[in-house]
Amino acid sequence: MKNIFVIGGASYNSVITLDEFPEAIPQTIHNCDFNETIGNTGAGKALAFSKLGFYTTFHSLIGNDSFGEKVMSYLQEPTLNFINDIDKKGTERHLNIMNNKGERISIFMNPSSDVPDIDYSKFEKEVLKASFIVVNIANYCRNILPICKQLNKEVWTDLHDYDGKNQYHQDFIDAATYTFLSSDNLSDYKSFMEEQIANGKKLVVCTHGKGGATAYTINQEWIEVPIIENYTMINTNGAGDSFFAGFLYGFSNGYDIKKCMQYGTITAGLCIESEMITGNRLSKILIEEEFSKYYIK
Template sequence: MKKVFNIGGVSFNSVIHLDEFPNPIPTTIHHCKFKETVGNTGAGKAVTLAKLGFDVTFHSLIGDDIYAEKIKLYLDQPNLKFIHDIDLNGTERHLNLMNKKGERISIFMNPMTDEPNIEYNKFDEVIKKSDFVVVNVSNYCRNVLPVCKSHHITIWTDLHDYDGHSEYHQDFIAASDYIFLSSDNLKDYKIFMKKMIDRGKKLVVCTHGRKGATLLSQNGWIEVSAIKNYKVKDTNGAGDAFFSGFLYGFAKGCSLEKCMQYGTISGGLCIQSDFIASESLSSEILEQEYLKFYTK
């Protein structure tokens, strides 16, 4: 089993599904689909990677509260070790408004502390023993980047809906070797991807939701289409699932095109689930779906 250290991003979320986002006027919505569930980018990757057979150590901040207990219960899964520090502000909580297109408005009701009192060198051993290190863009995680660099560790990161300018993301961009992001707020994503490769990044992957995904490496461009057979139930976690499926193929030594195809399948399975990771996901399921869609 390949070992992954994945740091940053867990929350307990309220998710409301609407046909359309409400207009910016006072109104009353009488009926909606509603749930409360574990979310956030670190948790999405941790659970999906564990289901795909990686040995995952996941660190995040949680409060000393009932929401933290719900998170710990959900993360008590095979192949997944959850380690945490206490956030004195309480567990991070989001309110996610989802429309029928799968688009999201996310409101951080209680964000995690930006600069918690953590001794980052305590991660030395798990970082050095890991085959892959994933640093998510939670603010506190930027302080683990120098620790990784001191051990000459290759860093993977996910910039999500980066707009091409945000100062918040720059430390993560500078330190990372493998970059994932979405094109939601970056219409000139190919320019950004080319700039990253020119700066020496190993590869950059940009996802486009229903329009598939794009990869650029030193060997050129790869485009993959989304799989239309997967019907949208909830898009939360889809980007993290794509990342995890890609890493599954990468760890097996697959071609970059096949890694992108694994990512596409993993993301597709995720959007059919009510949770941040498909309940039925496994490496066996991923391989079965690969045979179904990519072999003749």
């Protein structure tokens, strides 16, 4: 069992699903699908990793409140060790408005603190023993990047909907050896990917929602993988994080990049069939069965 350390991103979210986003006019909407659940990029990755057989240590901020207790109640996987610091602002909360295309409007009702009072030296032992380090782009996480560099540990990061110019992301871009992002706000994503490999990164992977995913490797090779159409979309929250986890599952087993992307495609597909931020049925056994079903002829 491989150790993985994930830092940053846990919230308790309200999720509203409508057929279409409402028009920007005063109105009353009488019916919607609604649920509340754990959310955010760190929690999504950590839950997926633990279901895929990694011994996962996950750090995030939560409040000393009922929402923090609810977040912890979801992080009870047998191989998931959740460690936290208390955020004086309370537990992070989002309102996600979804439409039937899987698109999302996310409103941060209570963002986490940008600069919490944390002793970062306590993470050194976790970073040292981990085979993989995943640093999410919550602001407080940038302070662990010098520790990773000092300990000569490679960093995996997810830039999400980076637009190619926002300086907020630069510390994470500079520190990462393996970079993931989406093309939502970056139409010229290939130029960015080429630039990252030219700057010494080992791999860049860009997801495109229904358009599949693209990888650019250290060998300057482009690899494209489409989605699997058979998965029925219920909720797209967490799909990118599940793709990330499935990819790293394949990578940890020594598979080639295309095969890793195929595993990511499976875990993302299983995720969108669930109202949770990971697939309800996700496991090592299931994704191997799904891989045989879709990719072994």
